[in-house]
Amino acid sequence: MADPVRERIEHALAECRRYLHADGGDIELVEIRDGGVVVLKFHGTCAICPMSPMTLRAGLERAILRELPEIRRVEAVQK
Numbered sequence: 001m002a003d004p005v006r007e008r009i010e011h012a013l014a015e016c017r018r019y020l021h022a023d024g025g026d027i028e029l030v031e032i033r034d035g036g037v038v039v040l041k042f043h044g045t046c047a048i049c050p051m052s053p054m055t056l057r058a059g060l061e062r063a064i065l066r067e068l069p070e071i072r073r074v075e076a077v078q079k
Helices: 004-022 052-067
Strands: 025-033 036-045 073-078
Touching: 004 025, 004 036, 004 052, 036 052, 052 073
Parallel strands: 036 073
Antiparallel strands: 025 036
16 A cells, blocks of 8 residues: 555655756655654755755755645755
8 A cells, every 4th residue: 555645745746856857856755754754865966966955945845845744854865
């Protein structure tokens, strides 16, 4: 059975992916931790972009929190 929270996060990320793809990057949902923490990983040019922290907060986190108010925080991992 599919995880509805994971599906909703993936839906929120899909809305942002076209912008990331336009710049040669992408995002991966790594895990959903207890306490409502979503962990993402940047790929492609997004992994080395100095603006990726802003993309995380102003774009990805905002999109996820809009769809899933039960999520408390979004973090990015390097590897």
